[in-house]
Amino acid sequence: MNKLLLIILVCTSTLSYSQILSEDKVLYEHKNQIVLQDGRPYEILTNKPFYDINDPTIPQHKMLTDHVLRLNRVLVLRSEGKYAELIEYIKEDFKYYEVRDLDRLKLKNTVLSGNQ
Numbered sequence: 453m454n455k456l457l458l459i460i461l462v463c464t465s466t467l468s469y470s471q472i473l474s475e476d477k478v479l480y481e482h483k484n485q486i487v488l489q490d491g492r493p494y495e496i497l498t499n500k501p502f503y504d505i506n507d508p509t510i511p512q513h514k515m516l517t518d519h520v521l522r523l524n525r526v527l528v529l530r531s532e533g534k535y536a537e538l539i540e541y542i543k544e545d546f547k548y549y550e551v552r553d554l555d556r557l558k559l560k561n562t563v564l565s566g567n568q
Contacts, residue, residue, distance in 0.1 A: 478538075478549060486529060486538070488551065494529035494536065501525050514541045514548060521548050528554070 480487040484496045502512070502523045514521045521541035529536045535554040540547060 478547075486527070488538075492531045494531040496527050497530055497535075498528040499525060500527075510539055516548060519543055519546060521546060 477489040478486060479489060479491075486494050486496055488494065502525060505523065505526050507526075510523065510526065512523050514523075521543045524540045524542040524547075526540070527538040529538055537552040537554055539550040539552070541550075542548075
């Protein structure tokens with residue numbers, strides 16, 4: 453029983469460590485919904501993989517301490533009229549998130565879906 457508790461403790465602590473370096477944390481993600489640390493549920497409008505991203509303001513690699521993380525995906529999120537861009541970087545089990553607020557001017561020039 454003690455071994456089982458130790459294994460559970462180690463697993464949960466390593467999962468938590470994978471996001472320690474991020475200021476922005478993802479609490480829950482399922483299909484087209486995501487919950488960030490602010491507790492608000494966001495609807496995922498766009499999920500772009502790294503090879504589809506051509507925004508020059510988003511670097512392909514990010515250096516954190518002694519880790520080089522690569523860009524994984526960019527999500528465009530909406531919650532109660534507020535739009536945000538979630539940028540995810542990964543390296544093995546490490547994940548790093550950045551959240552940017554999208555203003556209305558940038559949003560007008562951004563295609564939110566492939567249907568036009």
